[in-house]
Amino acid sequence: MGLFDKVFRKNSAISWMYDLEYLKDTSKKSYIKQMALNTVIEFVARTIAQSEFRVMEGNKIVKDDLYYLLNVKPNPNQNAVQFWQKFIYKALIDNEVLIIQSDDDYLYVADDYEHEDELGLLPQRFKDVMINDFKYNRFFKMEDVIYIEYANQKLERFTHELFEDYGEIFGRMINLQLKNNQIRGIVNVESSFMKDKELNKELQEYMDMIFDVFNNSSTAVVPLPKGLEYQEHSSKGSSKSGESAFKEMEELRKSILIDISRIIGVPPSLILGEMADLEKAIQSYYKFCINPLVRKIQAELNGKMLYKDEYLEKEMRIKIVGIDKRDPLELAEAIDKLKSSGNYTGNEIRVMLGDEPGDDPHLEEYVLTKNYESVNDEPTEGGDNE
Known part of the structure; x- marks a missing residue:
């Protein structure tokens, strides 16, 4: 059972119809649906949950109340890891997710709500917002909430339509095995x-x-x-035929995992635990799955959690630094070339690596230690002057 099987209620009629309409044979769809979705989506949720949500002023990290809410304790009932896992899980399952700020300034991921989006040029609103079993009897304006649309129509279509075909095949395979061993x-x-x-x-x-x-x-x-x-x-089925049937069932489960992984943007090899071309798979995962999500979250947080003058005048930003942060030791040779060519200062390189600038004045200097000079320049070295 996945971490958030009891969490989401939005679109409950759609979410659970495949489970409830086959109570006579639950193996047909509910198992294969939950297994495939939980495996891939929780993989993405764990990745985002390990990130640091930095509040930046220029290139300096500001550790204030907002930083504490985003990284330590968003509300009394959840820590930051649980909060962001639930956030990503609902974003991918429901194709949208809503965060509200309570009257005591805590952050909560809404379990259910109604979105009023047909208001012309007026700000959109949310009503009947549910947090666990508590229901708000007031409206939340779009400008007062964090709202993300995942907008992955392929995933929605796959989970709501194509699961029927896979479920029927899987259910028949299990029934055949039960009959063979009855x-x-x-x-x-x-x-x-x-x-x-x-x-x-x-x-x-x-x-x-x-x-x-x-x-x-x-x-x-x-x-x-x-x-x-x-x-x-x-039935006196042979052991070979039994092994073949179980292999076919395993291949079907694998096929569904691969399909969902590709739709979400996760390389299937990461989900299946394959080690071949691991570095390329990780880079692809960040590029096509994590980075687009991070950009959406950053844009929404910057637009809703910071005032205009903070963003423009103080150069404040909310920046998400994930587990893709590179180890400087792995990039030592590249760092040396950037520094020695005179193109970047030490502090500029530190910022690129996700670190704060240092206070040493030498880190602000451009240093040229290589003989990078134009072919048209006169040689600077030679014999004695005549």
């Missing part, structure tokens, strides 16, 4: 047993006991009274 038997009973109702009842209880032993015991030995004859008619 215990089937015939009990021949003398007609004298059937005349006595009390004896007939005892006979039924006895047969139920026999089949219960056969079904639950690795070694089953039962007494067979006179007048009863038991014949086994179970």
Whole structure:
């Protein structure tokens, strides 16, 4: 069961219809739906949750109340990791997510709400906002909330339509396996047993006991009274055919994971735990999945959490630094070339690496340690002057 199976309620009729309409055979869709979605979406949610939400003034980190809310304790019931995991999970599942600020200045991810977006040029509003079991009886204007639209129509179409096809195939595969391994038997009973109702009842209880032993015991030995004859008619499927069937089921699960991974932008090899071309897969993951999400979140946070004069005059920004932050030791050679060519100062390089500028005045100097000079320049080295 995924971390947020009980969290989302929005679009509940759509979200749960595939689970409730097949109560007679829950294996058809609910299992395969939850397994595939939880695996891929929680992978993305964990990535974002490990990021640091920096409040920057120029190139300096400001650790104020806003920084504390975004990185430590958004509200009394959640820490920052739980908060951002829920945020990303709802963004991907519902294709949108809403954060409100309570009257005591805490941040909450809304579990349910109604979005009034047909108001012409007027600001859009949200009503009937639910936080756990608490319902707000007032409107929230768009300018007062954090609202992100994921806008991945492919994922919505896949989860709401194409799951039906995969679910039917998966359900039939399981049913076939159950039939192939089903215990089937015939009990021949003398007609004298059937005349006595009390004896007939005892006979039924006895047969139920026999089949219960056969079904639950690795070694089953039962007494067979006179007048009863038991014949086994179970399917005698070969072990090879059984292995083949389970392999096909595993391939189907893998196929669904791959499809969802590609739609969301996660390289399937990361979900499947494959180590080949791992570095390229990670770079692709950040480029096509994480970075677009980060840009949307940053733009919304900067537009809603900072005042205009803070953004323009104080150069304040909210910047998300994720786990893609590179280790300077891995880039030592490239850093040396940037510094020694005279193109960047030490502090400019520190900022590019996600660090704050240092206070040492030498870090603001341009240093040229290589002989980068024009081919038209006169040589600066030579023999003695004549």
